[in-house]
Amino acid sequence: MKLSFFGADQCVTGSCHCLEINGKTILVDCGLQQGRDEISNEEFPFNPAGVDYVLVTHAHIDHSGRIPKLIRQGFHGEILTTRLTADLMRIMLLDSAHIQEQDAEWKNRKGERAGRAPVEPLYTIEDAQKVAEYLKTCEYDEEINLCEGVRVKFSDAGHLLGSASIWMDLNEGGVEKTIVFSGDIGNVDQPIIRDPVHFHGADYVVMESTYGDRNHTEVWSYTDDLAKIIDETMARGGNVVIPSFAVGRTQELLYFIREIKDRKMVKSNPDFPVYIDSPLAKQATQIFTGNLHGYLDEGALKLVADGTNMFNFTNLRMTETVDESRALNDDRTPKVIISASGMCDAGRIRHHLKHNLWRPECTVAFVGYQGEGTLGRLLLNGAESVKMFGEEITVRAKIVNYTGLSSHADRDHLLSWISDIKEPKPQHVFVVHGDREVAPFFAQTIQGMGFTAHAPQYTEVYDLVSCQQLQTGYLPERKAKVVEGTKVSSAYERLVAVGQLVVEAIKRAKKRDNKSLANFADQLKKVLEKWDV
Numbered sequence: 333m334k335l336s337f338f339g340a341d342q343c344v345t346g347s348c349h350c351l352e353i354n355g356k357t358i359l360v361d362c363g364l365q366q367g368r369d370e371i372s373n374e375e376f377p378f379n380p381a382g383v384d385y386v387l388v389t390h391a392h393i394d395h396s397g398r399i400p401k402l403i404r405q406g407f408h409g410e411i412l413t414t415r416l417t418a419d420l421m422r423i424m425l426l427d428s429a430h431i432q433e434q435d436a437e438w439k440n441r442k443g444e445r446a447g448r449a450p451v452e453p454l455y456t457i458e459d460a461q462k463v464a465e466y467l468k469t470c471e472y473d474e475e476i477n478l479c480e481g482v483r484v485k486f487s488d489a490g491h492l493l494g495s496a497s498i499w500m501d502l503n504e505g506g507v508e509k510t511i512v513f514s515g516d517i518g519n520v521d522q523p524i525i526r527d528p529v530h531f532h533g534a535d536y537v538v539m540e541s542t543y544g545d546r547n548h549t550e551v552w553s554y555t556d557d558l559a560k561i562i563d564e565t566m567a568r569g570g571n572v573v574i575p576s577f578a579v580g581r582t583q584e585l586l587y588f589i590r591e592i593k594d595r596k597m598v599k600s601n602p603d604f605p606v607y608i609d610s611p612l613a614k615q616a617t618q619i620f621t622g623n624l625h626g627y628l629d630e631g632a633l634k635l636v637a638d639g640t641n642m643f644n645f646t647n648l649r650m651t652e653t654v655d656e657s658r659a660l661n662d663d664r665t666p667k668v669i670i671s672a673s674g675m676c677d678a679g680r681i682r683h684h685l686k687h688n689l690w691r692p693e694c695t696v697a698f699v700g701y702q703g704e705g706t707l708g709r710l711l712l713n714g715a716e717s718v719k720m721f722g723e724e725i726t727v728r729a730k731i732v733n734y735t736g737l738s739s740h741a742d743r744d745h746l747l748s749w750i751s752d753i754k755e756p757k758p759q760h761v762f763v764v765h766g767d768r769e770v771a772p773f774f775a776q777t778i779q780g781m782g783f784t785a786h787a788p789q790y791t792e793v794y795d796l797v798s799c800q801q802l803q804t805g806y807l808p809e810r811k812a813k814v815v816e817g818t819k820v821s822s823a824y825e826r827l828v829a830v831g832q833l834v835v836e837a838i839k840r841a842k843k844r845d846n847k848s849l850a851n852f853a854d855q856l857k858k859v860l861e862k863w864d865v
């Protein structure tokens with residue numbers, strides 16, 4: 333009974349954990365590595381042909397994106413996940429394969445001119461299509477006998493439609509253990525989907541820690557704030573451009589905009605046009621309007637019962653072709669454009685930014701986390717100009733950070749999730765899926781609450797019978813950040829990051845007594861005076 337860590341170890345992408353029991357090998361997630369760690373997506377640190385099962389917590393590419401590669405390298409076992417994750421995975425993996433093929437084609441065009449040998453895509457559309465042959469689906473809370481000595485159950489993790497935490501009951505040679513893999517734990521009170529399920533006992537827990545060091549800021553009134561942004565921009569004659577992940581976040585936005593339109597909240601233009609410019613978002617929206625029995629929260633259920641289409645309203649258009657997408661930039665009618673990718677590093681959104689960033693009447697509204705080193709983060713950090721498609725683009729549009737939306741539980745909710753696991757209390761908690769600065773810190777935090785915990789490193793192996801580490805892991809080298817048009821030095825980026833920590837600390841200090849608050853303010857003021865800024 334062994335547990336190995338093959339991804340999302342002190343980083344937030346490439347989730348992959350491996351359980352070996354009774355001669356079987358079970359992966360929990362098999363995600364694409366997208367971060368700065370030097371882990372190759374090409375090679376697995378285990379034999380893909382020897383894997384018997386892959387259990388998938390949810391469809392996000394950093395949890396499922398390497399499955400086609402696994403099949404390409406000899407996997408022929410079973411993939412088990414919830415019905416809705418399977419539906420979303422099908423379209424997301426095809427989209428990912430399309431990007432892999434395009435990437436390879438682009439590299440080869442450049443490489444040919446430089447006399448380099450051609451490269452192969454990580455996987456092809458054909459590989460992604462094969463995933464369906466191995467997929468088996470289940471519903472939430474259905475108990476499944478996976479193989480000898482292994483029972484599993486998927487429970488709603490409230491993070492994305494179909495997302496799950498996975499509970500497993502293990503028995504090897506009479507030794508019984510239970511283990512919970514948290515998957516990505518959702519935020520509470522999100523529209524459409526339910527709040528995450530809490531567990532009451534487990535011998536081991538593998539839990540995420542994305543927001544293990546911070547809380548979300550005060551909850552926004554989603555519709556009021558979004559309506560205000562749209563109203564002001566429409567009145568100025570500009571566009572609202574929203575970079576958004578195609579699956580999940582885009583449907584949430586449609587949900588809010590439908591309400592905004594129903595309540596006629598945009599006075600300057602009550603029937604403003606909305607364009608979803610992402611073929612993947614269009615397909616995902618179709619899945620979100622399918623058979624969602626057992627997957628929705630109460631508010632959404634009520635709408636379904638009323639016969640309301642949660643994601644549809646007048647003047648909504650979904651563009652398909654590149655020509656339709658380009659035409660949006662020629663038409664000066666004020667509109668809302670929602671497009672991918674969410675962090676602006678790729679996709680159609682980059683064209684929309686190019687055509688709207690320089691116009692002072694427009695607004696770019698960020699609705700999701702912007703990773704370090706991405707164009708989105710650069711814009712949020714106040715870049716005055718950015719280089720896109722080889723052109724210098726001045727930033728004159730209003731940049732808004734709509735922080736209320738998050739699909740991840742924050743620090744307090746993570747703590748509440750883990751503290752409910754007490755009968756039995758875990759022998760050990762493995763903290764994964766958090767940055768290098770966050771995961772060990774979160775492990776320390778829960779140690780302070782009486783848990784035994786640590787943040788494993790890549791390729792670490794643990795024996796679950798004796799609760800002993802069998803093999804140490806390592807932290808991979810980190811890649812240098814490369815962003816087109818970055819004019820900001822890494823020292824400056826660090827300064828901005830520390831600045832954000834100061835703001836967070838101020839928010840946390842809110843409830844302290846007046847004397848310490850005054851003290852804090854005086855000291856900060858002294859630092860600012862010293863630097864004459």
Ligand SMILES: [Zn+2]
Nearest residue numbers: 390392491516
């Ligand atoms: Zn996720």
